[in-house]
Amino acid sequence: MTSSTVTSSQPDRPPRPNLAFRRLRGRRSPAEFAALVRRAAREIGERVSCDARYVGRVEAGEIRCPNYAYERVFLHMFPGRTLADLGFAPRSSVRGRGARPAGDAAPSRGTDPVPTAGATGAAVERYDTQDPYETHENHEESDVLRRAFMTGGGATVAAALGPFGLTIDAAATPADRPPRRAGSAEAAALEEAVRRIRLLDDRHGADGLYRRAAAPLRAAYALLDAGATRQATADRLHSGAGELAISVGWLAHDSGRFDDARSHYAEALATARVTGDPALEAHAFCNTAFLARDAGRPREAVRAAQAAQRVGRPLGSARLMSLLALREAGGWAGLADRIGCEQALARAHALFARGPSDGDPEWMTFYGEAELEGLEAQCWSTLGDWPRAARHARRAARLQDPHFTRNIALYTAELADDLARGGLPDEAAQAGLRVLELLDQVQSSRIQTMLAGTARVLLPHRGAFGVSEFLERHASLPRGV
Template sequence: MNREPNHRLAALMADAGASNKGLARRVRDVALRHGVRVGTTHVSVQRWLDGAGIQADNAAYLAEALSAKLGRRVTASDLGFSGVTINPSPIGTSYAASLAEALGVLDGLTQLRPEDEPFTDELLHDNEVSSAVLSWLVARPDGLPSDRGAPRRIGMRDVAAVRTANAMFMRLDFLFGGGHGHAALRHYFRHEVLPLLSAGYSEKVGQALFTAAAEMGEVLAWTAYDVGNHHLANRYLLAALRLTQITDDRMMGAALLANMSHQANYLGDVPRAARLARAAVEGGRGRTTPRAQAMFAAHEARALSNAHDHVGASRALNEAERHFERADSATDPEWLAYFDEAELIGEFSHCFRDLQRPAESLRFAELAVGKTEPQYARTLAFCRMVLAQSHYLHGDVGAAVATATTAVREGESVQSARFRRYVSDFQRQVSPQASNSAVRDFNDHVRVALADPDDE
């Protein structure tokens, strides 16, 4: 029997700018948010376009995916599937409605390999993020689940093991980049941490456990971000944000919003970056330490600097400096220890670079390189590249290329898509000097040092 092509679905996909592969990925992501793993591929989408039928659950996931992409409600009729009844989900269901759903989402996410997910520069739809952030801002804490007589009961030693593992993965991430540890961390979280969250525990143990799980979720997000899968990293950030609602950990929740701001700014979505940074400030108000407040203000300054808002950026920079002057390590959680003076100075150097203020950028970048400890090798590589850019802005091509060469040589072992982009951005910046022998030598060095092993 000949099938009629599904013109309505084709029109929706064209309106959304969605390819078969892109839409298939979105359907899989939606299903994961509901704790379900589906096998939708580009072939599945093509069959639907050719007029094949669809199961009700898949139709619901498809409708939710296109609704989020288009920013408007999509119905069964819009999809072109006659005789299929779906229960529409609200736009913005990335933020899990319950603990069970949140754990299902994390279980699904930890089965995904970043390298298998295409179109990784695409963030979640703004509607999804805004809805999730608003939900977190106004939600009451869930509280720990009641002891259901689980067959396994855990104690603080189990929590200590998770914290120790997280510290090790964080150190690996800072030293060698997200590419070195993401796979192992993903496996550890799925097979070691998720079972603990469903076990039995006391109030004290449960509070510590969910706090540690949210912190590890943040590292999962950062490693996915660092290898270049921004869509997956966004999902992890929202999933970790949902975990902070269980125990009302407003400081970690606000930090996750700041991380989302950092990511949005990196990808050029400056308005979103500024909003998320302000949400971090407001969401953590009265519940965060001065060091955390300094970090949130620095992220806002980064976004405003990228927008060339000199007045706003200066205000945020002054706020960051003022908060940092009151920082007291004794009151900070362990996960915030990395935000030291060198990190703050490095943030300032990025801001002055983006504001096209070479003298200040050069001064702060030199300070950041001098103060950053070797254990933060990736950060040091970033700071060296900003220093190179600052030398170039200051008109010193020789110093710029020499500094960038050092950064590439010292950063060869860092598996970080972000570092590679710092290098490529610098190459574009100095491209008007392509005839300069030092620039030619640098480009040759980059081709060898940062070559993809698969291309050799």
């Protein structure tokens, strides 16, 4: 489990053991008590990944206040008691914002995600105390984004993704009146919608977001049809609509809807070519290459990646060219061409070493050393070199920025699968358990499919340490998770 140390306004101090919680456990072992917590969660419709390690960390005082899901479970288990009675600190003392007004209850079940980043001077598990994208500047906005993602309400998501009016209601425009032409405010709203979708995907994965992101995309193309007041605004709208199509395509891609993703990427590519936008065209080809690799069309992946490199070379971004070389490497791996893959990987590393530049596209904020290691791990895994794949996947998980929850889960799932196939079932099971803990926060069919494959590989190894626990907890996941 990845942890994060965040500087508090208070001086660092060692955690104080939670003796009250320890007394409540009584004679039960931490594992037995964790099983009771999971059972209590099911009774009230919650889903928590409590294990002996979590219980130990609570009792050691490392978790000073549980997230809202655990809070509801604990208060259900011990009716009549408060968090203070259970030995926890007030939420306001461990979060990066003020307390709720007196009497303001925690959000009802299903309206908040699992918080994820520590806010005390001690290292705290990311999902136990504070929201991953909560900063001192945007607490209210973060609440809207969190709840939009987790509740599943289309109207709420539309509000979160279109805060400046990025929605078009056809019924609101009389048939005999053309829609209002777009201005800079609409262009800004479109660009912000793209950023917010990427933000939510980084934290939680695509499955809960894809359908809800379709409305802003329809609105974006309606804006294009309506026209713009100025050419500069029209250019921004075309670029924003293309980027939004790619973002929605990625959500479809990551949630296993490959045909939908292909359609969205093609739409973005067409938009790029109509407007002569090489940056957008390179991005569309980049994602098309990734999709082709995942869809079992490796030769198409190579061609698309090479096309992206031809278009993107004049943009002056070494980091972009590094990523595109990795996309090509993935295609060569799928063709079982080890030499072609190694050559592309070498280019990717050499280009990456040149460092960032002003020409790097905004959408590439995810591409750092962790992603480089993660994509290389996938190449070696495709080639069947499990030890090398596991080595790179382990580095990727260790290097990943704690805010990118989905990627940490992805790299760790890759690690678990590589270890399982490489003949290390006990280590694979431990990595798999770490991924299961993150599934409280991440909804990604890609990760779920990887875990299912790992479980199948580990079935004959039930006797290895931790394997039975992983298999049982994986089998107990709700359907579709």
